[in-house]
Amino acid sequence: MEKTKILLDEDEMPRKWYNVQADLPTPLDPPLDLGTGEPVGPEALAPIFPMELIKQEVSQEKWIPIPEEVLDIYRLWRPTPLYRALRLEKALKTPAKIYYNWEGVSPPGSHKPNTAVAQAYYNMKEGVERIATETGAGQWGSALSFGTCLFGLECMVYMVKISYEQKPYRKVMIETWGANVLPSPTNTTNAGRQILERDPECTGSLGIAISEAIEDAATHENTKYALGSVLNHVLLHQTIQGLECKKQFELIDQYPDVIYGCVGGGSNFAGLFLPFMGDKLRGEKPDLQITSCEPMACPTLTKGLYTYDSGDVAMLTPLIKMYTLGHDFVPPPIHAGGLRYHGDAPILCKLTHDGFMDAVAYHQTEVFKAAITFAQAEGIIVAPETAHCVKAVIDEALRCKETGEEKVILFANSGHGHFDLAAYDAYHNGKLVDYEYPVELIKQSLAKVPKIE
């Protein structure tokens, strides 16, 4: 009989992260200084990141050892189970085999702690006592507060004010793990005060919160900054997902034909697909299909420009080569808050641009419809972000039903939707709206992308 879950014992957990930079046919384009247009060296990042993470950011080593102390924490929920979605297959009457790795079993409920724990560890090792970060709806803030709590660091979270007020549960999680959390803009930073002077009622944005967190790290002693996606070292830490999955597929003598995941900044999906992508880059799996799923309201990979742009609204970060909708693009307020970023991880963007993977975009009502089909077949209520790849998987499985193909489908089930049930409620009540693909907005924001080359 087919198993529902393929488990690994914690002794079988991978001991090294996989660094795809070693297998890329051509190297990543370096980050550039906005002023000079010249490549940025590691020293530019030293004020805000610990040295070990800066090294990982540019490393060309294929395998990076996972410290024992990080493995010890991973054991609290890893290895995560690889599920076979037998009941979904049956409901769809598809000959396809559908698998997913389930990251919702972590205490914060998503893949985010895979890097939060690692980042907290390296900061602790280098004597940092306090980390500042920003969070939108609270996924990253709760993961980092979990990580810093376990390593005894202080944590300061700048949470976008409208989320702080409307979605208080993630805030309470952050506090339960001992971190401080303030609604951004605050009056504790220059960046925050300037905004509040102009607009005392400002409800905040991720861009403002990033500015506050970076200023906090730069102006407090023994304090660094941490980012939850996009950067190479974040993707590196997330590869624990795909490495476990490869072992699990070996146990059942299978290999995926196609891999789907949702993409906001790209770290979750990259964490799953990169170890498989390595096989493709080395020519061992030329036919493997890897597809990013994004919202029509923020179609970075399907409608964006592949160029150098800033990672944040205030242009505090170096310029990075990526698909972008323009650094000041503000997408419509879809429920998948984690997919509203204007850019994507440089590694994922390069692989997409170079033709090793592709992307699709969906409207949110079709996405929630798919999530409910999934919940009623498999039980799990996924996060709205994850629901984007569930939609792609169901479509693929139905195509297989037409063609009779017995494709092996894998997708990244990145987290639960326990704090997103208001969005499901809106769907049930017919109140969920689809936003037009914002052509004019994107045209305007792309016009402001710095001209480099």
Place this chain on the structure above:
Amino acid sequence: MEKTKILLDEDEMPRKWYNVQADLPTPLDPPLDLGTGEPVGPEALAPIFPMELIKQEVSQEKWIPIPEEVLDIYRLWRPTPLYRALRLEKALKTPAKIYYNWEGVSPPGSHKPNTAVAQAYYNMKEGVERIATETGAGQWGSALSFGTCLFGLECMVYMVKISYEQKPYRKVMIETWGANVLPSPTNTTNAGRQILERDPECTGSLGIAISEAIEDAATHENTKYALGSVLNHVLLHQTIQGLECKKQFELIDQYPDVIYGCVGGGSNFAGLFLPFMGDKLRGEKPDLQITSCEPMACPTLTKGLYTYDSGDVAMLTPLIKMYTLGHDFVPPPIHAGGLRYHGDAPILCKLTHDGFMDAVAYHQTEVFKAAITFAQAEGIIVAPETAHCVKAVIDEALRCKETGEEKVILFANSGHGHFDLAAYDAYHNGKLVDYEYPVELIKQSLAKVPKIE
């Protein structure tokens, strides 16, 4: 190196539930008819329960096979991991070994689906097409809607109105799995209409919701009623927990010295301890200590009377022998809504009365303090109900630190607190209040217990 999690493969899942009635030194006292005072036969329950569950209720067979279709659903999250709380032990500097089985990995997030799935299955097998039930804060309603969804049954949930309005997320979960949910009192039943005529603004109670659900089942075709705790067949289904735990302890060559769990109706804790209790009843483990943890605000086992009483406010159920605070006792509004029942499962009550186990009671602020210690050591944010036994475990571990005893402690980690973060918020902000042990209220409600002997 010590493992953090002891896992079983799904092939190692127990195939039979354990029925402690076969091992009891003296039989359970039978339920009695309120009018005649005579024992109630199975036929009295036939209008509201399927025959197989009525048989299980009175069965003296030691082992009851788990149907394959139920095992198939259990595989979605079972076997659950047995955790060793290494980080909590270290934080407490205790020589004790602390273990817990983690039921929060089920899609509804608690132990409740262990019986919800079984009950939905037996109803489906007997041609029932629709199940009615009540729910307070929504734990049971969401578990039953999950179970009925997977077996293609309709489900009607009467949810206490104040919870429906103040805690809408469990309601959305129930709807996501396809069930109907109405705020009780409704105007769709006689019981509900009578209440609303007297008090149109009534915010509902579990007692009213039970009356509505039983009336619904009795007046709709092909509809039965389902109860989420207290009854013998519910405890039976929950023994899958303890049976898995015993196998996991065998794998590491350990056996608990003391077992703790929180008790509302008692099915969760009994599900964990009964297979171990069997060893004690057979004289194999005479020194095993089993302790129920309950709230000081609803101290059924520590302050109640062991006598025949009704299971519900409206006295619709037969009289059952149990510890009771009186069937119309309404406890103070503590956050652990699942521990506010006036009685307890007859099996657990008899074992307590006969001296095979004991009980302790706690105030809620000390309980939340323990839960936060646990969250900061182990990562998991537990439900307020579960937090009661976490308090007992931490106290026991600290006693072991004094005495140097290397006791093996096991506790029932029955579910996550993702929908209870408002209570954690109240704790963080110093707004959590402790309620005096309600002596006068209990005296008044005990005076109304029917006199039977």
